[in-house]
Amino acid sequence: MNEHENGAPHESTVVAPASGSGELTTPGGLPARFENPGLPPHVYRASDVDPAAGKRAERQVAALFTLSMIATVVFLVAYFAIPDDSVFFFPGIGTIKTINVVLGLSLGFSLFFIGIGAVHWAKTLMSDHEIVEERHLLRSSDVDRAQAVDVVVEGGRNAQLDRRPILKYTLGGALGLFALPFAFQVVGSLGPVTIEELKHTIWDPSENGGKPIRLMRDPEMTPIKLSDVTQGSVFHVMPETLQKYLDDGKHVLEAKAKAAVILIRLDPNLIKVKKARDWGVDGVVAYSKICTHVGCAVGLYEQQTHHLLCPCHQSTFDLTEDCAVIFGPAKRPLPQLKITVDDAGYLVAPEGFHEPVGPSFWERAR
Template sequence: MGDTDPKANKRAERQVVVLFAISVLATIGFLIAYFALPPGETADSMLRSNLALGLGLALSLLGIGLAAVHWAKALMNDHEKSEDRHQLRSSDKDREAAVEVLKEGAADSAIGRRGVLQGAMISALALFPLAIVVPIVGNAGGEWNVGAFRHTFWRKGRKLMTDPSNRPIKAADVTIGSVFHVIPEGINESENPLNEKAKAVVLLVRLDPADLKEAEDRKGWSYDGIVAYSKICTHVGCPVALYEQQTHHLLCPCHQSTFDVADGAKVVFGPAKRPLPQLPITVDDEGYLIAQSDFTEPIGPSYWERLK
């Protein structure tokens, strides 16, 4: 044990210093990755950036946590102490005794005599907040125009294309109970395809027309039982893609919000507060499914400037 064996004590101290040093290096690595590996516009660049930032943050916290645990277990004594319960406010004598216990604990940690250990701990704890502050400051001037979610890449006449194969869809090929993941025609050639796709993704489902419950103002938004809804959950924006054919329910895997596709994608369970926005669709002269317009309401989670 470190509290009885001087050699073991010194070895444990070095191990704690190494753990704090790992945290320091991981925080520095996080900061380097933040500036050197911006997310970019491609999935690969986002993957590299998120992986580097995640590893840096994880190792930084892990180093501090393991160092604190190892310090307490290996460098401080393991003598059991107990005291009787008293009234909520201790007497002045007990309060003075508590202060003495705290002083004893500080002395037991020997932080005042371990200069290298003290420096490693202070460095790790001082640097780690930068992993939180720097991204916040860096994003302070970012694009916060929530109005951008009021419009997507969908336009009147744009074909519904399968995702990811990017093939147009004929209404005759959509059987009852089938599900298609859909993107707008031409989105891959847009200026920011990744951003546009994140807003425009749609789930296409065909039901028996007799099962559909359509509001009067939306009776022309479907085609022969085929309906299209935004895949972006109205809770926090997770992809809604788990369809249960027998109940016509659509489930968000993140927080279990459940929507009834047969009844305007209304919420039947979970934390979401509004239905999934519906994409009005029809067919062109060749029988291909096309959009009648963009969504008529903002997609995604509710936010402070969203129009009702």
């Protein structure tokens, strides 16, 4: 019989040996105790017994770290040397930027060779003697803390850093250089950006020689007449200037990402904000499709309530209130695009956006 901590007895889980047997068993028939099987015999590697094999493995690891350094240098040179508009055609994918491919491959190979070098080092040179540590209380004594430094030093000795300094230097070089691409990327992406740069899209008349820009159906790229837009109808719109980017095959995605517009017609008497009425034509209004929360496409229109809904996080905008936010995490209204009608009856944008489109980390005056 054994006792709980509170003194209440309970029945032992160990069953007495059957007649003629000296082995204790559990109710399930398993042995109550297991003998420690010990460790299997240690198998020595070639580098453990042959100095030539150890030297060969050392050179192989150093070569892998050196290849990592070369790949990182290729990344740094390509970052500055390859023009941003350089492209090439890749079968099955299409036209892609040269700099994206070179930066991606060089950075990938840099990390790959560091990883392979570290694995090869561990497998061939680092100590592989099996060590068993008995379980103990989850606390460290002052003596244990004092011994921590000795453990680190011993680990370096087992890794043969003192005997093979070339590994230490090439690993340090590979890891040091590998950090530089991230520093360049961070510094490059955090460069000075003005509000004017954020506001500029291909709706800007400067993209069309200073002339108003026609509104085009997306993706057909056909112009839209005022008479085409009936009550409650919704058009997904791109500027006529996008055609230039489609023909060149350069920066198309960047241009489309900022220029997407939704065009809707509602009763002019429902529009409560004077600026919104003045920037539309007979109840036809145009707003950026890019949600001011995190940039998803706002493409769902509820005709009865005149609400626009972002499907990503349910931000809701009221068209009658100049697309003010009435629900969800978005903090700013959708920017409105001013539109008019040209002599041929087509809808045109005489101006670009007056505030940046997309996620609203800026302020927008109402």
